Amino acid sequence: MRTLRLGTRRSQLAVTQSTLVAEMLRAQGHIVELVEIVSDGDRTQAANTPLTSANSTGVFVSALRDALHAKEIDLAVHSLKDLPTYPEDGIDLVAILPREDPRDVIVARDGLTLGELPPGSRVGTGSPRRVAQIKALGLGLELAGIRGNVDTRIGKVRSGEFDAVVLARAGLARIDRLDEVTEVLDPIQVLPAPGQGALAVECRAGDADADVRKILTSLDDAPTRAAVEAERAVLATLEGGCAAPIGTLADVVEGEEGPELWVRAVALSLDGSLSVRLSASGPLEDAAGVGRRLAEEMLAEGAADLTDDPADPGQAVMDTGGSPQTAPEQDKVHNA
Template identity: 45%
Template sequence: MTIVPSPQLQVRLGTRGSALAREQTRRVMAALAALRPDLELIETIVSTAGDRDKRTPLTVIGGQGVFARELQTALLAGTVDVAVHSAKDLPTEPVPGLVIGAFFSREDARDVLVSRDGRSLADLPPGARVGTSSRRRLVALRRLRPDLEAVDLRGNLDTRLRKVREGEVDAAILAAAGLLRMGWQEHITEFLSLDDFVPAPGQGALAIECRADDPAVNEMLAALNDPAAALAARTERSFLRALGGGCRSPIGAHATVSGDTVTLRVMLGDEAMTRVRLSTWTLPAAEAETRAGALAVEVQRSLAGADPLPV
């Protein structure tokens, strides 16, 4: 009698090609391998619009979806079984046929300053060039240091660090999560306050997307889901969704879960980046996601009465 071994279940994980995206995907692969040693896990690199065009401002080439659309297309086409996204890059509008199977491994959500000579944001001299491609960070910078020059800064994480090192800019504002995941924390000059630099919705979290009609993969991903990270990310994304998702307004939202309550910090600026409103609420955890959407409308209505930002 010949015994034929059972074939391994093959799971293809779609990822962007940057070093950070691949490191994030490797972490998901390691967690899946620990959960299911019988899996055959295959990394599949998918080129996205945001990776191909590193010069055009993100708001011009498509905003929030520029790092996600091709991964979602690959999922729907069956080219990959799972897509690993930085949650801040994933559009809030659901794609028919796709679901977020898990929010995984939230890293520090704060922004950080990386400066060439080790100076903090407060110590940078007037006129210093600070790199960022984020309208949200630009508004926060104008609010705190209108005397600094903001410079559009695109490229992968290692590219942006090189531009600081070589003096193309004096400093850059980046997400702590990427530097920490890559083990590059020695480059961090300063962690920026959550009250001044409210992170992008979903910043620091990983969203793992899959096809809705793939029960085997959905079941596996459910085991990777971090309930606190999921509640925080869904609350932040609800705030963003109520404002129109990929709109051009600078938007920040950061939720922290503590027992039965959620603390939600938000920042909203107008499209012209001349006014900004910051607010903080404590919400019942069971209502946080729903309440965040209603609060977004409230903040938007009050924006016209906010004090103008310094020019």
């Protein structure tokens, strides 16, 4: 029987996620070997280089894809939110696993929630999306860039360097650290990144690996795939990339004629003072179309003016101003 070589990054979360996929395949009777791959994102993280100073779209993905192309591995597991929205020649996204809770969470000192933190409290996040949405709440918090794994980030709260950090709930759930969460953020306040909470499995395209694709197809979860396809269509149409201040979340809900998608999205200025927020619904079988049309409507409402990259790509993360910057009086917000 063929041994399936599964590529994974070395971080605790990546290995945990890859092991989850490996166990699913082993339960079907397959032999799976984990192969650790070091990505450029891991190297810059180890060197404490700000991720936003480089092209962060797919920074944790390219090494695994290179290993696939080189036939060093047979499949790779990614956090779906890390995957670029454009296809990779010679690579198939063959399975999307059932999704964990996609919401963001707060890990704060003294068990505090975001709203309970005093003005001027230092909150760590490496995401312009989170920075913009938290600034839009007008809490007067100081947003500062942060890198490192979960232990490093939470450790900075325990040491007093930060009052709180913002993390993805899904990652903490997978490594059994949910007991450290002090608040789960409502998507009404902070919409997650496209694809957050979902795992993607890729393999080589072509007839030579048709047997691998057939094996992996059994892992695909149709409702999750529909939801994330809609979210990624929003992102692709807005041309934001992973570092852009764009949040979106698609839910499968019960419509008049059966299950359908309900998609929410927001695009924000980097300081959170301006936003375009809309929602749409549509059939699961047209997931990408629902997301694309929603994004097109957002563009018509001015979203393109909000999603341009700043002159200094690190500014959105490294800006530590505690209070929202002075903004125009007209705040373009559309509540669906």
